[in-house]
Amino acid sequence: MEIKKFVVNMLQENTYVVYGEGYSCVVVDPGFLSDEEARIVLASLEGRKPEAVLLTHGHMDHVYGAARLQRNYGIPVYMSEEDVKTMDYYDRVAKFGIKVPDRNFTVTPILDGDTVSAAGISFKVITTPGHSPGSVCWYAPSEGIIFTGDTLFAGAIGRTDLIYGEYDDEIRSIMDKLMALDPATVIYPGHGGTSTLGVEGATNPFLEPFNEREEIPELNENV
Numbered sequence: 001m002e003i004k005k006f007v008v009n010m011l012q013e014n015t016y017v018v019y020g021e022g023y024s025c026v027v028v029d030p031g032f033l034s035d036e037e038a039r040i041v042l043a044s045l046e047g048r049k050p051e052a053v054l055l056t057h058g059h060m061d062h063v064y065g066a067a068r069l070q071r072n073y074g075i076p077v078y079m080s081e082e083d084v085k086t087m088d089y090y091d092r093v094a095k096f097g098i099k100v101p102d103r104n105f106t107v108t109p110i111l112d113g114d115t116v117s118a119a120g121i122s123f124k125v126i127t128t129p130g131h132s133p134g135s136v137c138w139y140a141p142s143e144g145i146i147f148t149g150d151t152l153f154a155g156a157i158g159r160t161d162l163i164y165g166e167y168d169d170e171i172r173s174i175m176d177k178l179m180a181l182d183p184a185t186v187i188y189p190g191h192g193g194t195s196t197l198g199v200e201g202a203t204n205p206f207l208e209p210f211n212e213r214e215e216i217p218e219l220n221e222n223v
């Protein structure tokens with residue numbers, strides 16, 4: 001397996017192409033927007049037909065390229081139905097002149113615990129509401145990787161002040177669900193660099209209030 005990251009659109013979103021065995025691949029959060037970005041990402045496929053598009057959530061910076069991939073390759077686009085309403089919100093921002101994604105694609109809904117097999121890899125759906133109600137993480141335990149979207153970043157967590165964001169849900173999703181996984185799992189977030197669940201659990205400042213601190217031993221003044 002190999003993973004390539006492409007930083008695209010005005011929000012510097014990470015589009016990932018995962019290359020599996022035998023000339024197969026899958027695309028996670030295709031946010032490519034400009035012709036140049038589309039050209040670079042599609043060229044990276046080197047003639048492969050992606051088997052699916054995996055969306056971590058419905059925010060536009062993660063979705064710009066979804067319609068084009070489905071149109072080109074006739075492949076499923078997997079997303080939680082809980083985020084259809086965040087997509088419905090595109091119309092509200094379009095009037096401010098923001099370029100919104102082409103919504104001419106069909107969403108194949110996914111639920112917590114579902115498994116999608118693509119590029120010879122089993123991706124398990126872990127629902128992680130908070131940043132958006134339909135945010136999910138795509139966990140591939142056989143590869144020791146997880147695509148965390150805008151739920152968990154290296155050194156930060158996703159903002160919850162956008163429409164339908166819920167801070168308490170976000171913390172619960174991270175602490176109860178992600179931190180229960182193998183700490184060696186490498187995270188591939190929707191923005192910024194990679195990390196591991198273990199490192200984030202120990203050092204992410206946004207999670208610190210929710211971690212039990214090791215007790216500091218009392219100083220023994222007689223020693």
Ligand SMILES: [Zn+2]
Nearest residue numbers: 057059131150
């Ligand atoms: Zn987002």
